Amino acid sequence: MKTINYGIIGCGLIADWHAQSVKILEKTKPVKLYAVTDTVAERAKTFADKYGIKVFASVEEMLSSPEIDVVSICTPSGFHSSLACDAARHGKNIVVEKPMAITKEQLDEVEKTCDRYNVKLSSISQLRYENGIVKTREAIRSGKLGKMVCGDVYMKMYRSKEYYANGGWRGTIKLDGGGALMNQGIHGVDLLQYIMGPVKSVYAKCKTLVHSIEVEDTAIALIEYESGALGTIEATTSVYPGYAKRFEFHGEKGTIKLEETSFLEWNIEGEEKPEDIEIVGSTTHNSANRPDGIALDGHILQIGDMIDALTENRAPFIDQHEGRKPVDIILAIYESSASGKPVDLAEFVKR
Numbered sequence: 001m002k003t004i005n006y007g008i009i010g011c012g013l014i015a016d017w018h019a020q021s022v023k024i025l026e027k028t029k030p031v032k033l034y035a036v037t038d039t040v041a042e043r044a045k046t047f048a049d050k051y052g053i054k055v056f057a058s059v060e061e062m063l064s065s066p067e068i069d070v071v072s073i074c075t076p077s078g079f080h081s082s083l084a085c086d087a088a089r090h091g092k093n094i095v096v097e098k099p100m101a102i103t104k105e106q107l108d109e110v111e112k113t114c115d116r117y118n119v120k121l122s123s124i125s126q127l128r129y130e131n132g133i134v135k136t137r138e139a140i141r142s143g144k145l146g147k148m149v150c151g152d153v154y155m156k157m158y159r160s161k162e163y164y165a166n167g168g169w170r171g172t173i174k175l176d177g178g179g180a181l182m183n184q185g186i187h188g189v190d191l192l193q194y195i196m197g198p199v200k201s202v203y204a205k206c207k208t209l210v211h212s213i214e215v216e217d218t219a220i221a222l223i224e225y226e227s228g229a230l231g232t233i234e235a236t237t238s239v240y241p242g243y244a245k246r247f248e249f250h251g252e253k254g255t256i257k258l259e260e261t262s263f264l265e266w267n268i269e270g271e272e273k274p275e276d277i278e279i280v281g282s283t284t285h286n287s288a289n290r291p292d293g294i295a296l297d298g299h300i301l302q303i304g305d306m307i308d309a310l311t312e313n314r315a316p317f318i319d320q321h322e323g324r325k326p327v328d329i330i331l332a333i334y335e336s337s338a339s340g341k342p343v344d345l346a347e348f349v350k351r
Contacts, residue, residue: 001311004032005035005067006068006070007037008036008047009036009037010037010074010075010076015047017299018299025300025307029311030307031307034054035053036048037062063086063090069092071094077098077175078175081106084100084110087119088114093120094114094119094120099323100123100327102178111320120315120316122303122306123323125318126297127190127261128190128317129301130298132258132261133194136247136256136258139254139268140195140196140251140256144254144271146251146252146253147229148227149251149252151223152232152247153188153232153245153247155236157237157242158238158240159217159242170183172215173214176214176215178216179215179216181216181330185330188245192247193325195247198345199223199225199226200344201343201345202223202329202342202345203221204222205221205337206333206337207219218235219233219235220234220235221233221333244260246264255267263277263280264279302318328345328348332348335348
């Protein structure tokens with residue numbers, strides 16, 4: 001079987017998660033971490049020396065190379081869509097960090113371009129693979145909790161002034177696309193809709209209360225699901241010292257609560273807690289107050305799924321159509337906050 005040569009575009013913080021994942025996957029799958037490129041040549045060289053890989057002088061050089069089969073896009077968010085489309089036009093398959101894009105027009109273009117050039121795209125949402133998320137979704141979708149009443153996520157995080165100042169692009173409309181929701185909170189939004197099902201409407205208020213940034217550092221949204229259930233999304237980067245994400249799912253016959261992806265409560269009417277459900281007090285892996293506080297496991301599973309998708313000629317588990325779902329919800333929340341009115345999600349997406 002042909003070895004799949006893997007390239008990385010951008011050497012920011014998250015690029016190491018992608019590189020390490022591919023290096024681990026080399027042991028079991030037909031993939032090789034092959035090359036890197038970055039707009040800062042010295043940064044690319046340092047990264048390449050660390051992993052023993054080739055450096056391409058530019059994105060164009062990497063994408064034009066017949067040696068490269070798939071690329072990870074690990075740049076500031078505002079570049080994700082244009083780089084994904086460029087990669088697709090060069091026939092390269094794509095793993096793109098969250099968010100896949102930051103505007104509706106960009107989302108449409110990524111979907112259209114990937115379809116036109118028949119390439120595969122996987123939009124990073126690595127927490128979907130975690131056992132706690134899998135078990136919770138199975139319980140709710142199988143009806144164990146009965147009719148769902150509420151599905152909530154609380155993401156009260158903290159980012160320092162230095163975090164925004166040092167990044168340059170962070171907290172800007174052009175390159176971050178949003179704040180506590182679009183950057184830090186997107187995983188929570190994705191998992192909420194993944195577990196609860198499609199969102200019907202949102203009614204929200206977003207503010208910038210603490211940080212000197214162009215986007216929100218505090219947001220609260222009321223969610224109505226197509227099932228009829230209601231929910232709340234709270235997201236901040238303004239609350240010191242920052243707290244791990246908390247999910248709460250309530251149905252007429254039970255409740256499941258998670259901190260990040262670890263169980264805090266599993267209480268279902270007429271059912272003993274399954275032996276494989278472990279209740280914990282807290283989780284060690286969270287990004288409540290540090291952006292690097294995430295485990296590697298999810299990236300390994302998601303990038304591994306992309307390699308399997310290529311060898312089996314199937315769509316990745318989290319493709320471009322799945323990747324746009326949380327972004328559409330967040331953009332609808334922003335519109336609701338700006339207009340002061342509820343936003344119907346289906347109508348918003350159709351515009």
